[in-house]
């Protein structure tokens with residue numbers, strides 16, 4: 781992507797943060813937004829030429845035009861898209877319920893994924909080795925999912941908050957997918973285990989990600 785590369789959504793399909801946005805696009809039926817793949821494991825987002833677009837040094841990034849503005853942070857991107865594509869709504873009208881949806885989103889993004897993401901794991905591996913990096917990941921995932929299970933237990937229905945998809949689902953599904961792929965036993969969680977099974981029947985998540 782040149783500094784003024786094409787507009788659209790920049791993702792790495794291995795990234796749980798990107799899967800939040802990709803599953804949301806599917807759920808909403810948004811097909812007109814161009815999606816560009818970049819390789820964050822190879823460091824494409826850290827190349828100096830892309831500094832404006834990837835100022836936060838992470839994906840996803842939504843380039844609203846070739847020259848910006850650029851939005852990073854999956855929650856900011858989803859709230860922007862929700863304004864452009866309000867139906868079907870994934871934010872709730874009731875203020876308390878809407879706040880709870882955002883609580884779940886930020887719990888996943890800030891309290892689970894932030895301490896387990898690529899640059900953290902890479903640093904831990906370089907400093908202390910692969911085994912310690914894996915142990916760190918398992919430790920914070922277990923603590924995070926325990927708390928998330930309690931939070932979700934307050935609201936869960938067919939989806940994480942009641943019986944309609946909300947922003948929270950697009951954060952929780954990739955987190956559970958990551959945890960399962962890392963060997964975490966989701967069945968040990970009273971609410972998250974069954975919820976992940978129900979997610980498996982939803983088209984918006986089916987076969988998404990690499």
Ligand SMILES: N[C@@H](CCC(=O)N[C@@H](CS)C(=O)NCC(=O)O)C(=O)O
Pocket residue numbers: 795796797798820825837838839840852853854855889897898899900
């Ligand atoms: N808080 C950000 C997190 C984004 C993030 O951590 N993305 C990861 C991939 S899941 C990334 O680009 N990592 C690159 C790196 O760590 O160098 C969001 O919600 O979008």
